[in-house]
Amino acid sequence: MEFQQMRYVIAVAEERSFTRAAERCLVVQSALSHQIKALERELGVRLFARTSRRVEITAAGEAFLVQARASLAAAERAMSEAAAAGGRISGTLTVGVIPTVTAIDIPSVLGRFHRAHPDVRIRLRGGGSDEFIAAIVAGSMDVAVLGLPDSIPPKGVNARVLAREQLVAVVAAEHLLAGRRRLSLEELAGEAFVDFPEGTPGRVQSDLAFEAAGVHREVMFEAMNTDLILDLIRQGLVISLLPPALLSSGVDGLRTVPVADGPSRVEYLAWSSFNPAPAAQAFLDGLA
Structure with a gap:
């Protein structure tokens, strides 16, 4: 069994596609497929269930994947330690x-x-x-x-x-709160919010702050992409609480307002x- 075969298996498992895995590994797809089939014959199990449109890793493949990642990590660590000992x-x-x-x-x-x-x-x-x-x-x-x-x-x-920073309210430039010098969480209670998905650390700080203040808020939109979050605010659909440095250089169509009891x-x-x-x-x- 070769380390290259392990790399191919990892790539297919992560990409869920032989085509994308081949592109990632900088090889032609036929060569990658041939190596994985040869490995499956050697092991006597199928690592992937595949059709012309779909690729899924099997239970045997999942078990192999864990050890393949560990083996490659160990081999790479050994090589890097040796190189570091020589000053590189x-x-x-x-x-x-x-x-x-x-x-x-x-x-x-x-x-x-x-x-x-x-x-x-x-x-x-x-x-x-x-x-x-x-x-x-x-x-x-x-x-x-x-x-x-x-x-x-x-x-x-x-x-x-x-x-360490305190989050600020981010609103559209035309929003009624855009001209305020300072706000409180209670004053934001009736607003529709965009935030990160529930349970993620990026959102927990805001949820905890509203809970501590005894204020209910409604998160209408969830997103992980900050550009999308800012665009939704810019359209006047929602507001948010975000780190001030995200907008420190100025962003057209948006305004930031400090929140006295806001999350940090x-x-x-x-x-x-x-x-x-x-x-x-x-x-x-x-x-x-």
Whole structure:
């Protein structure tokens, strides 16, 4: 069994498509399919159920996937440790970034890191703080920028505070509240809101603040994309509570208003508490 076959299986499982997996692995689809079929013959099980339109991983495939990821991670870690011992940083750096990151200029930071360590492959992942923490603990992510309520620090990982900020009300420029100098949560009770999905860290801080104030609010729209959130506000459909730095440079058609008893959040840089890989340590050192 070859490591390349494991990579192909992982790619197909994550992409749910032989075509997209082949594009990701930079091989022709026929070669990728041939290697996976050869692996299935060697193992004596089907890893994927597939038709011309659909690909699903089997129970045997799920079991194989767990160990394949662990084996590849171990092999890559061994190579990067050997390279680091010789003064060269290599391997893979997987970075998680929340949609509302404001404390770090991610493109600039990654650009500097790439120029300093060109042999490191950088993978950038979007998502939520909870899944990033779980991924770091599981060893599938190296570092992440998190956004959490002030009262709920990250657990199970190392972390340092990047920024602490109070959320502001974001409304359309024509909204009746746009000219106010300051608001309270009670004054926002009758408004329709857009927010992140229920239960996600990006929303919890606002839910907790309204609950503590004894104020009910109605979240009419849910979205993970900040551009979509801002566009919905701009259309006058809803308002939101967001980090002020998201609009610090000025956004046409929108206004921000401080909220006296509004929620606050903390941005953290998080990484594994157990023996970070050389690429992760180099990244952390560069941000020190």
